Amino acid sequence: MGRILAIDYGTKRTGIAVTDELQIIASGLTTVNTKDLLLFLNDYIKNESVELFLIGEPKQMNNTASESESYIAEFIQKLEKQIPNIPITRVDERFTSKIAFQTMIDSGLKKSQRKNKALVDEISATLILQSYLYSK
Known part of the structure; x- marks a missing residue:
């Protein structure tokens, strides 16, 4: 079995989590600069078996796509071309950033540590992954 x-x-x-x-x-893996994301993913799959990419789908409360969906769709097209298999x-992914921030508070991180947006992104990716695993 490969990782998700x-x-x-x-x-x-971009926050990244992996099983x-x-x-x-x-588990949270890392946060990478989005401009380096495809390079990171290509390097990662050279060393690890990955079975599935999960990508967060941001939605508004009325279930319509959020503003960032156009950027994500563009990224997905590039990802499908570079790693088609x-x-x-x-x-x-609604509320994952808020839940991630609350998780940081609940775990006792200091206020200065909670300002680390990269950590919020990594925790958010982990929450996306956990919700998928729970639904399986």
């Missing part, structure tokens, strides 16, 4: 890699796409930074090989545990699944 979750992507919380942002225009500046273990048995697809049981979701790994399927992509979209996962509703």
Whole structure:
């Protein structure tokens, strides 16, 4: 079995989370500059077996696509061209950033540490991945 890699796409930074090989545990992996995302993914799959890419699908409260969806759709087209053999699944990511921030508070991180937006992105990717695993 390969890993599942979750992507919380942002225009500046992208949070990435991954499962273990048995697809049981979701863990934050890293946050990368979005401009380097495709390079990072290509390097990652050279060293690790990835079975599926999960990409967050931001929606408004009325279930319509958010403003950032156009950027994500453009990224997905590039990803499908560069790595066509790994399927992509979209996962509703509403509230993940808020839940990630609350998780940081609940875990006792200091205020200065909670300002780390890269950490919020990584936790958000982990939440996207966990919600997918729970739904399986």
